[in-house]
Amino acid sequence: MPSGADLVVFDIGATLVDGPSRGPARRIAELASLDDEQRRLLGAALMTRDFGSPAGVAAFVREELGAGGSAVDAAVEEVWRAQTGDAAAVDGGAEALVAVAAAGYRVGLVSNIWQPYFEAARVHFGAFFDAHVALELQVLSFRAGVAKPSPEPFRRLLSAAGVASARAVMVGDSYAYDIEPAAAIGMRTVWVLHRPEKEAEDLVRVLDGRAARPARTVRSIGSVDADLVASLEA
Numbered sequence: 360m361p362s363g364a365d366l367v368v369f370d371i372g373a374t375l376v377d378g379p380s381r382g383p384a385r386r387i388a389e390l391a392s393l394d395d396e397q398r399r400l401l402g403a404a405l406m407t408r409d410f411g412s413p414a415g416v417a418a419f420v421r422e423e424l425g426a427g428g429s430a431v432d433a434a435v436e437e438v439w440r441a442q443t444g445d446a447a448a449v450d451g452g453a454e455a456l457v458a459v460a461a462a463g464y465r466v467g468l469v470s471n472i473w474q475p476y477f478e479a480a481r482v483h484f485g486a487f488f489d490a491h492v493a494l495e496l497q498v499l500s501f502r503a504g505v506a507k508p509s510p511e512p513f514r515r516l517l518s519a520a521g522v523a524s525a526r527a528v529m530v531g532d533s534y535a536y537d538i539e540p541a542a543a544i545g546m547r548t549v550w551v552l553h554r555p556e557k558e559a560e561d562l563v564r565v566l567d568g569r570a571a572r573p574a575r576t577v578r579s580i581g582s583v584d585a586d587l588v589a590s591l592e593a
Contacts, residue, residue: 364464364526364527364528364547364588364589364591365464365465365520365522365526365527366464366465366466366467366496366517366520366522366526366527366528367459367464367465367466367467367527367528367530367588368466368467368468368469368513368516368527368528368529368530368541368546369455369456369466369467369468369469369530369531370468370469370470370529370530370531370532370533370536370537371468371470371472371477371480372470372471372472372476372480373449373532373533373554374449374452374530374531374532374537374551374580375448375449375452375456375480375483375484375580376446376447376448376449376452376479376480376483376484377446377447377449378442378445378446378447378476378479379445382402383402383405383438383439383442383473383475383476384398384399384401384402384405385398385402386434386438386441387401387416387420387434387435387438388401390430390433390434390437390438391420391426391428391430391431391434391435392426392430393420393424393426397420397424397425397426400423400424401419401420401424403506404416404419404423405473405501406471406472406473406500406501406506407500407501407503407504407505407506408501408504409474409501409502410473410474410501411474412439413432413435413436413439413440414432416435416439417431417432417435417436420435439475440475442473442475442476442478442479443475443476443478443479444479444482445476445479446476446479446480446482446483447483448483448484449553449580450579450580450581451579451580451581451582451583452483452484452580452581453483453484453487454581454584455530455580455581455582455583455584456484456487456491457487458583458584458585459583459584459585459588460487460491461585462585462588462589464585464588465496465520465522466491466492466496467492467496467497467498467516467520467527468488468492468496468497468498468499469498469507469512469513469516469529469537470498470499470500471500471506471507471536472499472500472501473500473501474501477499477501495519495520496516496519496520498512498513498515498516498519500512503515507533507536507537507540508535508536508539508540509540510540510541510543510544513529513540513541513544513546514544517544517546523545524544524545524546525545525546525547527546527547528546528547528548528549528574528588528591529541529542529546529547529548529549530548530549530551530580530583531548531549531550531551532550532551532552532553532554532558533558534550534558534561534562534565534570534573535561537550538550538573539561539570539571542571542573543571547574547591548573548574548575549573549574549575549576549577549583549587549588549591550573550575550576550577551577551578551579551580551583552576552577552578553578553579553580574591575587575590575591
């Protein structure tokens with residue numbers, strides 16, 4: 360077994376793949392003329408419910424958010440279809456995954472994501488996920504019914520893996536959603552700070568000592584390799 364850790368966990372969105380600046384709930388809301396509260400509720404539902412199809416999302420919007428009309432079905436269908444092709448692989452992501460797995464580390468995923476965008480990510484990483492990430496170690500919010508920054512997705516993954524938090528490493532781009540909750544339950548963390556302008560507030564908190572420092576901070580996912588993981592002593 361490699362030294363330093365038994366399990367390396369990766370976020371997906373903005374860590375392994377990049378996509379549009381506007382999330383799916385906002386895009387659907389604009390097309391279907393939903394108000395801010397409807398958009399907020401839709402956003403939470405998209406991340407934590409396995410709708411299975413655009414029809415399932417449209418039914419939720421009509422029945423639980425009270426929005427009707429043909430625009431709802433058309434909006435959901437358009438955004439769902441677009442999201443299945445919206446993900447672009449982040450440079451260095453594939454190399455990081457392969458390097459970690461080749462060194463003998465188990466690999467897990469913890470991601471806030473909905474079905475069509477996960478399908479888009481699978482275009483780039485599906486073969487790796489199928490070969491190297493056991494299904495029970497793929498904690499995806501739309502399947503799990505719970506989303507980060509709750510520590511629950513991390514706890515579920517550790518329980519499924521049978522790994523103590525101190526022997527697990529979380530790799531992610533968001534301090535609030537990846538680094539802080541993982542560190543809070545004792546995981547070691549690697550902050551992929553490739554979008555410092557989006558992380559400025561949390562970066563200042565870390566530098567001021569008001570938030571816990573990650574074990575490592577890197578500018579690129581491509582900097583994550585077996586040597587870096589092995590250097591993270593428990």
